Amino acid sequence: MAAMQASSVLSTLEADGRRHWIDPKPSFGKLWRWRRAVAYILIAIFTLLPYITINSKPAILLDLSARRFTFFGKTFLPTDTLLMALLFVSLSVGIFLVTAVMGRLWCGWGCPQTVYMEFVYRPIERFFSGTPGRAKTAFQQSALAMVLKYALYVLVSCFLAHTFLAYFVGVERLVQWVQMSPAKHPTPFLVMAVTTGLMLFDFVYFREQTCIVACPYGRFQSVLLDRHSRIITYDRERGEPRGKAVKRAREVALPVVSGGRPAVGDCVDCKLCVTTCPTGIDIRNGLQMECVNCAQCIDACDAVMTRLNRPTGLIRYASEAAMEGEKPRLLRPRVVIYPAILVVLIAAFVVVLLRKADTDVNVLRGMGAPFSVLADSTVANQIKIKIVNRRDRAATYTAAARGAEGVRVSSEMLPITLEPGEMKTALAILAAPPSAFKDGTCVVEVVVSDGTKDVSVTSYRMMGPATGHHVESSR
Ligand code: SF4
Ligand code: SF4
Secondary structure: OOOOOOOOOOOEEOOOEEEEOOOOOOOOOHHHHHHHHHHHHHHHHHHHHHHHHHOOOOOOOOOOOOOOOEEEEEEEOOOOOHHHHHHHHHHHHHHHHHHHHHHHHHHOOOHHHHHHHHHHHHHHHHHOOOOOOOOOOHHHOOHHHHHHHHHHHHHHHHHHHHHHHHHHOOOHHHHHHOOOOOOOOOOHHHHHHHHHHHHHHHHHHHEEEHHHHHHHHHHHHHOOOOOOOOOEOOOOHHOOOOHHHHHHHHHHHHOOEEOOOOOOOOOOOOOHHHHOOOOOOHHHHOOOOOOOOOHHHHHHHHHHHOOOOOOOOEEEEEEEEHHHOOOOOOOOOHHHHHHHHHHHHHHHHHHHHHHHOOEEEEEEOOOOOOOOOOOOOOOOEEEEEEEOOOOOOOOOEEEEOOOOOEEEEOOOOOEEEEEOOOOOEEEEEEEEEEHHHHHOOEEEEEEEEEOEEEEEEEEEEEEEOOOOOOOOOOO
């Protein structure tokens, strides 16, 4: 990685440890306009997703209390550990791949923190409090503007908090919550108030600190990137030694060459790339952890170069290797290995998903003695039949046993009815005549049916008397 920022103090900290408040001067260039278009599309998607239904289910619902996670019409239950693990590992590898190829593209273009901060909260702030670098209007200096700004912050944060919560509780429950009196239902009200408060704290006060201090992704970039990753970078070769335009004009009239290079580079040291940076860094110091790849410095510098009639792109999307004159290398070990891993993970996910039955059944050994002998001399094993109904409708299950003459299952809990996604465990007795046992065991099959078909057949090794002879009755 290139040299880190020269100062040992964070860009958002004063030397004495106080916070250095950053009020970036916006650069409304070409990339900013593209980012704004992408941001508004993403905001629309984020707002509408909880309302969209697929297979009569919300597109995304992360129901933590019921431990059911719905993604695009497919519901995952807590028993889907393997599927969930495959999904999240695939997502992580996908992020590794995108980062290896395109750097922190996600941070600058897609992350909700950047999208809402730069295209919702900052525009509100600039409308009511003025734009850095421009004179404030009389209204922007008034107390009314200040009050209106915070009122709008609260309103937007409240809306955002509701949208966010819709992903966790669903739209229907959210509407119920909104219609409830806070006095009658304090808990939902408290959840909404706290979430709104957190949004306000994040977007009005904490801001870039979330990216710099709280988000782990930026800290991983040094291991996720390589020299060929496309990042936002400053063309040191072309820009240095930096100097003012007027000085350069003098140099052009009277060229001074030092070591074969012009005495003054294209960077006029206007520092607009620094004052526009939302994390307050100077990209000319090389790749830094704080850089969220927002491309504001590109827009700022391109505007300066255009004014000076020089080629744009002094700061641009490029790899460190390309900046040092090497040929771009798309195929490199990590760019080959990550997709290969991704293909394997996605294939495994699809196979596991397709092989998932609509009912999960587990037959477990019960607590206590391994077996007992009933009044009718049959040998009984306590078992637990754990059933998960994965369908979208309720189902009633029964259990039977086969595999040995006279074997049977009895339980006061069977038949058992389960709601969609519900999991229950039925305690049952599995009984077989002593003659069925050989060397103290008897292998049978426990069959669970839903009234129309057998949904599971589980092989179960019953424990019994070693001799197969009569043992004293326990009941
Ligand atoms: S905006 Fe461009 S010219 Fe101005 S200081 Fe930054 S790199 Fe140099
Ligand atoms: S250095 Fe440039 S791309 Fe990085 S955060 Fe600052 S303005 Fe955005």
